[in-house]
Amino acid sequence: MTVTEVKPDTTRKIPEHPKSLLLRMDRMPHIWCSRCGIGITVGCFASAMEKTGLSPDDITVTSGIGCTGRVAGYVKADSFHTTHGRAIPFTVGLALTRPDLKHVVFSGDGDLISIGGNHFIHAARRNQNMLVICVNNFTYAMTGGQLAPTTPVTARATTAPYGSFERPFSLPTLAISAGASYVARWTSLHIRRITDSMTEALQRRGFRFIEIIAPCSTIYARRNKLGTGLDLMKYYYENSVIDHNASVDDLDIGFQSKIVVGKFVDKDRPSYGKSMHEHFRKVLGNKYQPPVSGKMEIDKSWSGCTESQDTTVTDEVQS
Numbered sequence: 001m002t003v004t005e006v007k008p009d010t011t012r013k014i015p016e017h018p019k020s021l022l023l024r025m026d027r028m029p030h031i032w033c034s035r036c037g038i039g040i041t042v043g044c045f046a047s048a049m050e051k052t053g054l055s056p057d058d059i060t061v062t063s064g065i066g067c068t069g070r071v072a073g074y075v076k077a078d079s080f081h082t083t084h085g086r087a088i089p090f091t092v093g094l095a096l097t098r099p100d101l102k103h104v105v106f107s108g109d110g111d112l113i114s115i116g117g118n119h120f121i122h123a124a125r126r127n128q129n130m131l132v133i134c135v136n137n138f139t140y141a142m143t144g145g146q147l148a149p150t151t152p153v154t155a156r157a158t159t160a161p162y163g164s165f166e167r168p169f170s171l172p173t174l175a176i177s178a179g180a181s182y183v184a185r186w187t188s189l190h191i192r193r194i195t196d197s198m199t200e201a202l203q204r205r206g207f208r209f210i211e212i213i214a215p216c217s218t219i220y221a222r223r224n225k226l227g228t229g230l231d232l233m234k235y236y237y238e239n240s241v242i243d244h245n246a247s248v249d250d251l252d253i254g255f256q257s258k259i260v261v262g263k264f265v266d267k268d269r270p271s272y273g274k275s276m277h278e279h280f281r282k283v284l285g286n287k288y289q290p291p292v293s294g295k296m297e298i299d300k301s302w303s304g305c306t307e308s309q310d311t312t313v314t315d316e317v318q319s
Contacts, residue, residue, distance in 0.1 A: 022046040022056065024076050031070055035229025037188030037214025038068055038135055042075070044191055045106070045133070048198035059102040060094050062087045064111035067142045067216075068135040071106040085115030088123050088132065095129045097291075099273050102202055103129065109136040109150040113169055117149070124178035127206040129271040133198070134171060134209070137216035145219040152255035156223050172264050173248045175209040182208035183265040185251070187236040188215065190261065197263060206271040213259060226256070 017025055023046055032038050049059070056077040063072035063080070064087040072079035082090045087105045095103045105112070112120055112134050123130065139157060140146040147157040147164055150171065154163040175183045182204050184197045194212060201208040215221060215232035226232060235256065243250075244262040251260055270278070280288040 019043065019046040022049055022076055024074050027074055030074060032067060033216075033218045035215060035217040036067070037137070037212070037216075037229070038071070040188045040191060041068075041133065041135055041194065041212050041214065042071055044194040045075075045104075045198055047195045048202060051195070051199045052202050054102060054202065059104060060091070060098075061104045061106055062091045062094070063105070064107040064116060065142075066108040066111045066140070067137070068106065068108035069111055069142075075106075085111055085117075085119065087111065088116060088119040088128075088130070091130050092119075092123060092128050096273065099129065099291075103131070104202075105130055105132045107134065108141075109134055109138070109171070110140045110148045113171060113174070114149045121174065121178040124175055124180040124207045124209070126272045127179060127181055127269055127275070129205055129207070129273055131198075131201050131204075131208045131210070134211050135214050136171060136211055137214050137220055139216055139220040141216045141219045145223055150253075152253055152257075154255045155220075157220075158223070168253070170248070170251045170253065171211045172209070172251050175207075176248055176265055179207070179269075180209045180265060181206035181267055181269045182263075184209070184263040185211040185213070185259075185261050187213040187240055187259060187261060189233050189236040189240070193261075200263075200266075204266075205274075206269055213253075213261075224255075 017023070023042070030039060059077050061072050061075045061077050061079040062082060063069040064082055065084040069081065072081045080090060087107050091103050091105050112132065120132070136150050138151050138155065139148050144158050146159045147166070150168045151157055151160070151164050152168060153165060156163050172183050172185050182201050184201070186194045186197065197210050201210060213236070215229045217229035217232065221227060221229070221232055236259070239258050241258050241260050242262050243260050244264065246260045246262060246264060251264070253259055277290050
């Protein structure tokens with residue numbers, strides 16, 4: 001019997017992934033569990049970047065610690081994986097020094113709202129110029145499924161084996177009450193609506209917040225006997241109520257109850273940078289010299305800078 005060796009066709013070109021210009025394909029496959037909703041949100045983000053015409057050079061992405069905190073490692077842009085709860089203050093620094101770029105925080109409910117909660121409310125109050133995308137899976141999934149500030153009442157966790165009795169945060173309500181200029185919530189089932197919200201928010205200024213409810217079938221669903229990730233997607237389909245005019249009193253999420261989704265706030269409010277420049281212009285007059293585009297204000301008397309260097313101020317400074 002003759003065995004014929006079949007050699008692979010090395011001339012055939014493998015087509016690139018449609019999102020290869022925006023995602024680090026060399027790091028695939030990703031670490032997330034199958035049936036996790038985080039990958040869906042990253043795909044929506046890449047689509048939103050395409051729709052807005054943003055290139056990787058136009059944007060920064062910062063994440064904290066946790067499952068969603070790994071997003072920064074997969075986005076082909078200037079991305080930063082910060083310490084637990086510190087994604088927002090890190091991005092505040094980026095936004096103040098590089099107001100010419102778009103700045104995005106992409107992290108989870110435990111990172112942003114628990115240990116990072118203080119930074120969240122004050123960034124919203126100041127209307128810092130950033131988009132915050134929070135993937136909410138109701139638990140600390142990466143560290144074993146502990147009780148989170150978003151875990152619904154009666155839901156079980158490793159640190160609440162008999163069910164939670166603590167009232168969780170309603171994240172849109174928290175963002176609205178703190179002063180965010182854009183607030184929306186969707187589930188990972190709503191792919192088109194997530195993409196549209198991200199596209200819209202990327203073109204706004206000020207503190208913008210998008211919450212995405214996503215399944216954690218490995219930890220949260222298993223402990224609470226909710227079935228697979230597909231079962232949770234069916235739950236989202238049957239229980240999501242789109243109401244753009246919902247009252248903040250109706251945005252709480254109970255255990256396996258209705259989930260009100262939509263765009264709740266979209267208003268024009270001066271960002272932190274714009275308010276700062278307007279205030280100092282009013283107080284100091286011509287003595288005030290705003291930062292130049294793309295870098296901090298430089299004292300030319302000692303820095304060696306020449307008059308030929310670009311001193312064009314950013315749109316935020318001019319406005």
